[in-house]
Amino acid sequence: MTAAAGRTGRPPLTEERKAEIRLEIARVAVDLFVAQGVAATTGEQIGRAVGISARTVWRYFPSKEACVRPLFAAGIEAVADGLRAWRPGRPLEDALECAVMDGSLVHSPDHATMGALIRLTRSEPGLRAEWLQSYDEAEPAFARALAERAGVPADDLRTTIQAAALNAALRAGAEYHVWRVADRTVDAATAETEFRATLRAALATVAGGLS
Incomplete structure (x- = not known):
């Protein structure tokens, strides 16, 4: 009998299922952080x-603050997809409308969760570190997407600078919106409308450059 034939127990998790578990952990962690603090x-x-053990949580993440990483990663992936699909002559803010504002990042439970998470980065140093780390990881991802779109090497200086400017605008726009909403009481529809307008303004500023 071979080792494979004699193996018993649960079948190994697929990569897709592991990703689902990581995202579920992230959502739950944010809910708990909001309710009682980190x-x-x-x-x-x-x-x-x-519905898993703490040992399993630590198998996926090195710390409780790191549990939020899948939410940040989803945003990076959506923006990179939008950049790769950006057609010549189309405004940057329109190019990312579908990927970021009309896509899953807005019209899903994770939109509200992300808002709550970004608000927490204002007062929770550990989450702030994860937030800033996500932007360090986003920049090369955006640069690769822009280089792919332009047909230039991945380390091209122009796309590297463009990615840095885009990255900064998205971060500043998200924080500007979320922190302002945190200081006011607005309904979900108003918050979404303002979020869209803020991100479009931030992206338009990057596309227009500095005068």
């Missing part, structure tokens, strides 16, 4: 809410 939240609580 310091008061434990790996055991996160795991219990997801």
Whole structure:
């Protein structure tokens, strides 16, 4: 009998299922962070809410703050997809409308979750570090997408600078919107409309350059 034939127990998780679990952990972690703060939240609580052990949580993430990474990664992937599909002559803010504002980032439960998470980065140093780290990871991803679109090498200086400017605009726009909304009481529809307008203005500023 071969080793494979004699193997028992649960079948290994697919990569797709692992990604689903990571995202579920991220959503639950943010809910707990909002409800009781990061310091008061434990790996055991996160795991219990997801239906897994704390040991499994730590298998996926090195810390409780790191649990939010899949939410940031989804945003990076959506923007990079939009950049690769950006057609010549089309405004940058229109090119990313579908990927970011008309796509899953707005019209999904993760939109509200992301808003809550970004608000937390204002006062939670550990989450702030994860937020800033996500932008370090986003910049080369955007540069590669822009280089692919332009048909130039991945390390081209122009696309590197364009990616840095785009990255900064998205971060500044998201923080500007979320932190302003946090200081006011607005309904979900108004918040979404303002979010779209803020991101479009930020992207238009990058596309227009500095005068």
